[in-house]
Structure formats: structure tokens, C-alpha cells
Amino acid sequence: MSDFLPQEIIHRILLHLPVKSLIRSTLVCKSWKSLIKCPDFIESRLSTTIVSNDEKDSHLLLLSASSEDGHTRHQHHSLRWDSPEFGAHSMLPTPVIYLENKPVSDLGVVGTCNGLVCLEIDRTGTGSDPMPVLIWNPSIRRVVMVPKPPLCSISTDDNRYTTLGFGYAAHSNDYKILRVVTDVTTNVDYDSIDEIFGVVNFADDDRLITTFVQVYSLASGSWKSLSDSVVPLDLKGGGNEDFVFVNDTLHKLEARFNEDEDEGEYYNDEDMVIRTFNLSTEEFGEMMGPEALEQGRCSIARYGDSLAFGDHYDNGLRDRGCDIWVMRQYGVAESWTKLFKIYVNPARIHGFKRCGDVVLEKKISFGQSRLTSYNPNKKQYSDLGTVGHSYYFMDSFIESLVLLDHCNAISYQATFTKMCDAVTEHELVTALQVSVYPKIIFTKAGKILYPEKAIRSGDELSKLMAFFYYGAAEPLCLNVIGDRQEEVPSIPINAQP
Numbered sequence: 496m497s498d499f500l501p502q503e504i505i506h507r508i509l510l511h512l513p514v515k516s517l518i519r520s521t522l523v524c525k526s527w528k529s530l531i532k533c534p535d536f537i538e539s540r541l542s543t544t545i546v547s548n549d550e551k552d553s554h555l556l557l558l559s560a561s562s563e564d565g566h567t568r569h570q571h572h573s574l575r576w577d578s579p580e581f582g583a584h585s586m587l588p589t590p591v592i593y594l595e596n597k598p599v600s601d602l603g604v605v606g607t608c609n610g611l612v613c614l615e616i617d618r619t620g621t622g623s624d625p626m627p628v629l630i631w632n633p634s635i636r637r638v639v640m641v642p643k644p645p646l647c648s649i650s651t652d653d654n655r656y657t658t659l660g661f662g663y664a665a666h667s668n669d670y671k672i673l674r675v676v677t678d679v680t681t682n683v684d685y686d687s688i689d690e691i692f693g694v695v696n697f698a699d700d701d702r703l704i705t706t707f708v709q710v711y712s713l714a715s716g717s718w719k720s721l722s723d724s725v726v727p728l729d730l731k732g733g734g735n736e737d738f739v740f741v742n743d744t745l746h747k748l749e750a751r752f753n754e755d756e757d758e759g760e761y762y763n764d765e766d767m768v769i770r771t772f773n774l775s776t777e778e779f780g781e782m783m784g785p786e787a788l789e790q791g792r793c794s795i796a797r798y799g800d801s802l803a804f805g806d807h808y809d810n811g812l813r814d815r816g817c818d819i820w821v822m823r824q825y826g827v828a829e830s831w832t833k834l835f836k837i838y839v840n841p842a843r844i845h846g847f848k849r850c851g852d853v854v855l856e857k858k859i860s861f862g863q864s865r866l867t868s869y870n871p872n873k874k875q876y877s878d879l880g881t882v883g884h885s886y887y888f889m890d891s892f893i894e895s896l897v898l899l900d901h902c903n904a905i906s907y908q909a910t911f912t913k914m915c916d917a918v919t920e921h922e923l924v925t926a927l928q929v930s931v932y933p934k935i936i937f938t939k940a941g942k943i944l945y946p947e948k949a950i951r952s953g954d955e956l957s958k959l960m961a962f963f964y965y966g967a968a969e970p971l972c973l974n975v976i977g978d979r980q981e982e983v984p985s986i987p988i989n990a991q992p
Contacts, residue, residue, distance in 0.1 A: 506530065510543045514634045514894045522935060523956050537896045538668075541609060544893055554849060555584055557612065557892035559604045560866075560884035568601045571884060572612075572633070574892060579850050581868060581879055587633040590614070592640070602629065604888040606661035606740055610634055610895030611670060613661035628659065628672065630713060634894040637904040644674060644709045644718040654679035656733025658747070662740035666775035670897075672711040673745055673772055674718075677732040679704050694726045706730050710777060716903060727779050730770065737888075738772075739797050742825055745772045746782065746802060748795050767793055769802075783828035785820045796846045797890060801825040803853075805844045817844070819853065819871075835871040845889040854879070854889055937963045945973075 500508075509517060509531065517540075521528040530536055548554050554577035562569050574584040589600045605613035605628075612633065616626040628641040660673040680703045694706050708721040708730070729751050738745040747770045769782040784793075785804055792807040804820040817837045824830040843856045848868070857867040857876070866880030880886055898904040937944040937959070944963055961967035 506536070509536075510540050511547070514896060517896065518635060519960065523960070531896070532900045534900050537899060541893070541895045541897065544895065548893065552849075555892045555894070556581075556846075556848070557587075557604070557607050557888070557890055558880070558886065559888040560880065560886040561601075561603065562884050570601055570603060571881075572604070577849050577891065579848070579852065579870075581848070581854075581877075588636075590629065590631055590638050592627060592629070602631075605659045605672070606738065607890050607892055608661065608663045608670065608740060610893050610897050611661075613659070613672060615659060625657070625674075628711075630661075630670065630672075630898070632895065632898040632904075635896060635899055636906055637898045637901075639713065639898065639901060639904050641672065641711055642716070642718070644711070645720070654681070656731065658732045658734065658738065660738030660740070660745040660747070660772065662738075662745055662774050663743070664774040665743055667714070669774075670713040671774045673738065673774070674709040674711070675706065675730060675732040676709070677704065677706045694723050694728055694730070706732060713901075721777065725778060727770070730779070736794065739795055739802065740890075741797050741802060742800060743773060743775050745774065746770070746795060748793055769795060782826070785831040785833070794844050796844050798822070798847050799849075803844075803847060804831070815839070817855075819844075837869055839876075843887075845886065856886060935959075939963065 505527075509520065509527070512520065517531050521531050556575045556577045558573050558575050560571045562571065570589050572587040572589060574587065576582045576584055589602055591598045591600045592602075599616060602614040602616060605615055607613070610632055612631045614629045614631055616628075625643050627643075630639045630641060632638075656677045656679070658675045660675075661670070662673075663670050681701060695703070698704070706726065707723075708726050709718050710721060711718045729749075731749065734749070736748045738747045740746075749768055749770045751768055767784070769784050771780040771782050772778070773780065782802075785806075794805040794807065796803045796805070798821050801822045802825070804822075806818040806820065808817070809815040816839060819834045819837065820831050821834050822830055823832050837853070837855070839857055845854045845856065845866075847853050851872070852868045852870050854866065854868050857865050865878055865882060866884075866886045868877045868879055869875070870877070935947045935956070937947070945959075947959065955970065955972045958967070958970035959973065962969055962973065
């Protein structure tokens with residue numbers, strides 16, 4: 496094909512192909528592989544997809560939940576259509592990493608942006624040792640293992656509270672992780688301390704509370720610590736609220752720090768603030784919320800390119816619910832507008848669909864909840880998800896090639912056992928009972944169509960792909976197919992090379 500079409504036309508055609516087709520196309524010839532893995536192409540393809548999704552109104556949502564089976568916790572990540580029907584798109588296989596030679600797949604979502612998902616093992620935010628963090632592109636099945644951050648603490652206790660945020664800095668074209676850590680050190684021996692790391696939130700004879708901030712850059716592959724001078728005095732890690740990423744900025748609802756020695760309270764839940772962190776400038780700030788921010792239990796969520804605010808109240812059995820506010824113009828405090836009221840007290844608001852429906856977690860009995868969608872126009876609830884799953888994350892998602900060109904990105908092992916259309920792994924040799932690697936295996940709907948062992952030119956491979964997947968004429972280079980339609984074999988996840 497490349498012999499007959501100008502490079503510019505090929506470039507335009509490839510920009511509109513699905514991600515899986517593009518991955519297959521890297522096998523066609525060296526020039527296609529070089530083009531598809533080019534950073535400019537990856538960025539152009541992302542922009543093209545965003546425009547195309549807007550034109551076709553075909554947007555996706557990433558939905559994540561956890562469940563427990565005895566003493567084992569399982570993660571469930573799936574893509575849903577961002578539509579009133581909330582239809583299923585696909586399940587996402589969770590990556591498996593090895594800690595102390597044991598497979599671990601309990602990876603919870605921190606955030607998502609431009610097709611990348613940030614995962615961490617321990618989402619409780621407690622413990623003295625930082626747990627592994629990954630940056631994952633499920634569309635191309637690649638991950639980057641984030642190195643452990645440098646130790647910046649004097650505490651030897653487990654009283655450490657950590658919150659992570661993930662997003663994209665457009666100014667530097669970089670993906671970043673914000674790490675906020677609060678240490679609570681007891682029985683402090685100040686005479687033995689050479690240096691205190693971070694901002695001192697509180698200090699007395701018995702306890703020292705400090706907070707330090709670190710930022711990871713995917714572009715540089717390293718962590719750096721922010722100067723104490725830019726860290727707010729009442730910033731703290733931990734808590735039940737996650738960061739919300741909108742417009743280059745992470746947002747988190749926090750209680751202000753108020754020292755009250757008589758009451759023994761250091762953070763006042765009645766004095767709340769929306770804390771912001773701009774990933775491009777790496778500066779903290781504050782955002783004014785609606786009047787309801789000063790009272791009761793509150794939460795924030797992304798609402799398109801702005802923020803939504805939930806004011807939860809519970810004044811008894813017949814007076815409980817949640818008022819939904821929206822910032823009509825991002826960054827303008829005067830634009831906060833009360834949209835509607837939900838006449839149940841949701842355990843959590845996960846986000847909003849483009850049609851305006853709010854997705855929330857509704858309590859159905861003691862210790863039980865259900866994922867529900869509420870239509871404010873019809874005032875109707877629709878049950879979603881699976882009973883017994885604990886849903887904790889929902890945000891918009893776009894399939895992309897980001898990480899395809901990253902030098903530290905690796906293909907990962909997944910928790911379910913089906914293979915991709917083209918793989919070259921040691922487990923594949925065992926599963927297919929062959930002595931050498933097939934060059935390419937053409938599969939469709941879980942069936943092996945044809946294993947190609949010969950070395951083919953780019954033109955021959957493109958003709959083979961066109962025949963098997965696009966209904967083109969059978970190429971002369973194709974060997975005898977026969978009636979080979981066996982299923983793609985499963986590969987156990989604990990298989991070793």
C-alpha cells in the first residue's frame with residue numbers, strides 16, 4: 496500500500512484507525528512502525544480522537560470497583576458508554592506485578608487522563624513504606640513502574656497518611672503524580688532530630704505533625720520534593736476525599752487546620768476549603784465554593800470542564816438528601832449555581848454523565864450500597880453495576896497511544912488468560928505446543944485463523960491483514976489455510992518462562 500499512496504495520505508488514514516488496528520499496523524513495515532510510534536503522531540492521534548468523539552458523541556467512562564472473596568480483594572475495571580443507557584463497552588484486564596515473587600493485581604485507580612490510568616496498590620493511604628505505583632495504558636497494554644519516592648521523614652511509626660493525585664500538565668506536555676504525605680510522630684525526642692522534613696502543622700511535647708509534598712514527572716522519570724515555602728500550612732495527606740483533575744489542576748476538599756488545645760481538635764470539619772494544585776506551575780491555591788461549603792458533609796466531582804459540589808444532609812428519616820451545585824464558569828466563584836436536589840443521602844457521588852445524569856452510590860441496607868444513576872429531569876433512579884461490588888471511581892476515558900513511545904513502558908501480564916492478536920511470549924510456545932515462535936498469529940473472536948511462520952515483506956503482511964480482517968481477496972502469498980479454527984489457548988498467569 497505504501498508503494499502506491501503518498502505518505503501524507505497514509506498518515507491521515509492511520510490517524511483515524513482504532514488503537515488495536517494501529518498496534519497491528521506496526522507489524523506491517525518499519526516505516527509504519529516508526530510513524531505510529533512517533534511522539535508527534537501519538538499526540539495528533541489523541542487530538543483527532545477527541546474531535547471525532549465530540550462529533551460522533553461517542554464518549555467513554557472508566558468505572559472501577561473492588562470486591563472481596565474471603566481474604567482476597569479483586570479489582571474490576573471496565574469501560575462504559577457515556578450515554579443515558581450507560582451501556583457496557585469492554586472489561587479491562589488488570590495488570591499483574593510481582594512483589595517478593597508473589598503476583599499482585601489489587602491495583603486501585605488514583606486518576607485517569609488522556610488514556611492513561613494511575614494505579615496504586617494500597618488506596619488506604621496509611622503505612623510507613625510507600626507502595627508501588629503504576630501508570631497504565633489499558634488500550635495498548637503497557638505500564639510504567641513508577642520508582643519509589645525518596646524518603647523524606649523522621650517518623651518510624653505507621654502513622655503516615657498519603658494522598659495521590661494524577662493529571663496532565665499541558666504546558667510541558669507531561670503527566671504528573673502529586674504525593675501529599677502527613678506524618679504523625681509520637682513521643683518526639685526533639686534533641687535527637689537533625690532536620691524536620693516538610694511543613695510543621697502541629698508540634699507539642701508529645702506529638703509532631705508534618706506534611707511534605709513530592710511530584711513525579713513521567714517525562715523525566717523521577718520524583719522531586721517541593722519547597723516548604725510553597726506548601727500550605729494546613730495541607731494534609733490522607734482522608735476519604737480523592738483529587739479531582741480539571742483544567743491542568745488537581746482539586747481536593749479539605750478541612751482547614753485550626754489549633755484548639757482545649758478540644759484537642761486540629762482540623763475543623765466545619766471550615767472546609769477546595770484546595771488546588773496546578774500541575775503546570777506546581778503551585779497550590781484555593782477555590783471559593785458555594786455557601787454550602789461551610790456546613791455539613793460535602794463532596795466534589797468533575798462536571799465537564801468544571802466542578803460540581805454535593806452538600807449532603809441528614810436531619811432524620813424524612814429529611815435527608817444532597818443538594819447539587821455546579822460551577823458554571825470554571826474558576827469564577829460567583830458562577831456556583833444550585834442545580835437540583837437528590838432525595839436520598841448518597842454514600843458518594845462518583846460523577847456526571849454528559850446527558851446530565853448523576854452517578855452515585857446509594858445505600859440500600861446496613862453495610863450495603865448500589866451504584867445508581869439519577870435523572871434530574873425525570874426524577875428517576877436507574878440501578879447500575881453489580882451488587883456486592885464497591886464502586887469507588889468514575890471518570891471520562893479516551894483510548895490513546897500514549898506510552899507507546901516511552902522507553903520505560905513494558906507490556907504487562909493480565910489477570911485474565913486470553914491473548915492479544917499478536918504476541919511473542921514464552922507461554923505462547925507452551926500453549927500452542929510448538930518448538931519455535933510463530934511470527935504472527937491471526938485470530939478473530941477467540942479463534943486462530945492462521946499462524947504465519949514465514950518471514951513476510953510489509954506488502955505481504957498488509958495483504959494478509961486485509962484478507963483476514965477487511966474482506967479483501969485472498970493473497971497469492973498465503974499458504975494453505977485448511978480448516979484451522981481452534982480456540983486461542985489460555986495461559987495461566989503464574990506461568991514462568
